[in-house]
Amino acid sequence: MPRFDIYEASIEVDGVNLPEYNVTTDEETKTVTCWIPSEVEKCFVVNWEQSEPRSHLACSEITVDGSSVGGNVQDENECKRISKPGVATSLKTLRPFKFSSLELADDDDILDVRNVDGLGNIELEIWEVEETDEDDNEDQFSLALDDHAGKIHERSKKSMTQQVKFGDEIPINIEWEYCKELDYIQLLVTFIFKYRSIGILRAERIVPADLKTYGTKGKRKIDNISDTSQRGSLGGATKCEEENNLDSEEEEMAEKRLKALHEEIKSIEEKLAKKSSKPSARKKIKTELCSSLISGEVIDLTLL
Template identity: 30%
Template sequence: MQLGQFSASVSVDGVTLSEYAPEYSADGTEATRWIPSQNDKCFRVQWSNDNASKSLLISGRLNVDGIKCPGKRMAPKDPRRPTFSQASRDSVPTSAATRRPLMFSKQALTDDDEYLNASISPHLGTIRLQMIHVKKKGHTTLRTGATRKDYKKQILHEKSKKAVGHAVQFGAEFRSMLNTRSKSKTIKKLVTFIFKYRPIELLRADGVAPRPVEEERAPPTEVLDLTMDTEEDAAEAKIKELEAQLEELKKNQKRVKQEPSVKKEIKTESQPVFQPGEVIDLT
């Protein structure tokens, strides 16, 4: 996501997450995108400045679900790119030698009615990054054993309409090098990046993210209708029977044509010859 000389993104396992439905404020100082969250996956927020200057100190201040994370200053570090600076955050300090990673996880729900009317941050489901012009005031070291209570997971009542499927949780604590906290004074807020996250299934269901291209379907398996086959078999058998009868008739007709014709002799009985004047005895 880009706003003027500044850019920001969120990544999981080193891969930048896709961004959907871009929106910008009227004055061009705020940009909003939707990103797909992944359950039980740690994430990193990174930001950069393409027009950095040693005389202009910029700090990136991160909020996750309304929880403030320590800011991180940006300064040019590569002499080959004197006007480029960047920074990132993937964990928060919990003591002088421990940190907890940022991660997406399933929203914690409870049926305990004590949480029914509990206050819920309006920034739940949101990662907010502000680029701020600051003045350096030094730094302090976190005391050993000091913890941030507001790093605990936010629990919602199961009937809450604020649940968005996932929430930012803070993973298991791990050892790290000495943690310091920068102290600075805000001079001017420059731009704000807002990442609204949801499981990819919800983004697709809401029409925010496109549905995946359907894989080519395999040809459907032919289903045999046994009833139909029985009727067809009966019809076919009848046809074969009729064809056999027809063939037999043709053979008989051929045989009849080949036999010689027999003339029947008609015997004519000899008729008596009467002489003139002969008397016939009828007794």
């Protein structure tokens, strides 16, 4: 699990934390970056916790694919795990985060409509905050859920095949708490989870080529869920599907690409082996009687 100072974070699917690969830490910017395997149609939960109590309030700010989706507040001197499974649409309902296939379009009108800089990233910022004397009168359910999940222009997708959307609305049982407006004092840490299909992670050599799936051994179950100054549990409502199907189209393409690369390397090695086993032959040098180059003429070597 990625960690910085007393803070750690994870992405959970079907009750277990996803494995992280190529974890890097930038001490100067207080940023931890890693890669995780994502699977289309699977819902996920964003988790964070700290190992020691604090003397101040802490608040998380979560961004998926470059769009803010809210966060959670943790009280002083608490060390419990805080989790966010989606975006609440009412006091009793929620739409969970879900990995989905990337929707593409060739309409040039949408080229500048959506910012794709954060596409493929789940970012979690943890801030030191203070409550103000002002009541938070903002509508907690006014978030435009689908603004960030529209179609992407095919020229903007880069190497992405997935995006985060929201699953169907589900009932929740959460104890809501009255909230004050917050002053953000300082940024404590930023966790960046770069999600890709397991096939793409293999093809890019981020995970071992023989890794077919991600297991659950040794992963911790999530036992409490919170949402934006809410406390409570969603029970089993964070599951979107029970099947673990990794035979998606983009993964098959990545596997074929990887196999072709291995075959090409093998072919080159065989040719080099045959060449080294033959005695070297003396090369016959062709001599020219004179040069056909006109004085002052320049030869374009790129055409040879």
